[in-house]
Amino acid sequence: MPYITDMALNLWRCVMKRAEARWCLYRSLYNSSHGFNESEVKRKLAELSGGSVKLCKGENGIAELGISNSSRKNALSGTMMLELEERISDLEKWKEGKGLIVYGTEDTFCSGGDLNTIKAISNAKDGLMMCMFMQNTLTRLQRLPLISVALIQGKAIGGGAELCTACDFRLMTEGSEIRFVHKHMGIVPGWGGASRLIQLVGSRQALKLLSGALRIPPEHAISIGLADGTLSSAADSALEEAQKWITPYTKGAANVTRAMKKLIVCGREHLFEDAIRKEKDIFATVWGGPSNLQALSERTKYN
Structure with a gap:
């Protein structure tokens, strides 16, 4: 020039x-000033294996982050939580990046925390450490200088519903649903999902969705501002359609x-x-x- x-x-x-x-x-x-022991929680999570989180960076500046744990409906094991944090660290360093699509394999988005992992850290101290670790991770996801889209196929429930709120936009395929089922587990959202939900839909709607553990299909999600569109694609082409959807927002430098x-x-x-x-x-x-x-x-x- x-x-x-x-x-x-x-x-x-x-x-x-x-x-x-x-x-x-x-x-x-x-950090440590908040009583957060990152090395200790990472050590414990590393012992709880299963599934994977894959990252693929496109030459067009749009990355795809895939959640995969098919035997557990893409629930996040301890090692997957660590991999998610590592992939976000990678994206923070990606200067050519402009967009991100977060999706789940096998026609399911994510069903939250893997029960085997949750049971292994069920005491109050370990649970709090995991909570702070995942809040750190999903907040960093939300703050990425990339325009992010959650592609929701099948179910996004529990922690999976919280994960999708950390993206800028949500696209849902026909028959999919978002559901905050924490009430049925005797808990409340702990990965920042409640706070982000209030920002997205307001406190009254958020209270209904959380206290009722309501199933939120695409039409309802769009009407309350939780979702931004419905994709009609078959499962094997939804990712391609999501790429087309995000492209206008990522054009340019x-x-x-x-x-x-x-x-x-x-x-x-x-x-x-x-x-x-x-x-x-x-x-x-x-x-x-x-x-x-x-x-x-x-x-x-x-x-």
């Missing part, structure tokens, strides 16, 4: 690095898409004055950058 000088590029890169460094401070909710997502995270998580100050910082990472200058030089039309 002939209109961009080396000096301008170097200045833009320095600003970007400083902004990224500040952003890193907000990735995790808990990666740094601009990522900056746009960061604006939303800041506006959602911070008080107004703090949010607009952070908006200023993020704005500085793209103003005068390559994509901005190229658009100016080409007099890009957008109507």
Whole structure:
């Protein structure tokens, strides 16, 4: 791009690095000051194996994160919880990334925590450590500078329902459902799902869904703002249709898409004055950058 000088590029890169460094401070909710022993909880989860979490990064900047534990309806074992955290760490470092599709294999999204894992950490201390670990993980998922979509085929229940709320959008196939069944297990959501649900549908609707453990089919989910669309594809092509759905939102330069997502995270998580100050910082990472200058030089039309 002939209109961009080396000096301008170097200045833009320095600003970007400083902004990224500040952003890193907000990735995790808990550390040792909160009584969270990350190494200990990881050691215990590593002993509880089963299933896998796979990550595939596309050249188009859209990644696919697959939850697979077919014998357990894609419930998350201890090792899968660790793998999920590792995949999110990988995505945090993916500078070319723009979008993410989270899905489950075998026509099921996710049925929460694997009962064998839950029983093995059923005491109060271990349960709290697992709760903080998964809150950290799903909050980092929600804060990724990627536009994320949960592709819900079959059931998203319990912790699986909480997982789908950590994505920006939710697409549901015909016959699928979201259901917060925690009440029937004698517990409440602990992975941040209740707080995110309130943000999505409001406190009154959230209370109905949680206290009633209601089945939420696609039509109902769309009507209350929990889902963003219904896919009519067969199971084997739903992922391809989800790719088509997310593509318009991820067109263009990666740094601009990522900056746009960061604006939303800041506006959602911070008080107004703090949010607009952070908006200023993020704005500085793209103003005068390559994509901005190229658009100016080409007099890009957008109507």
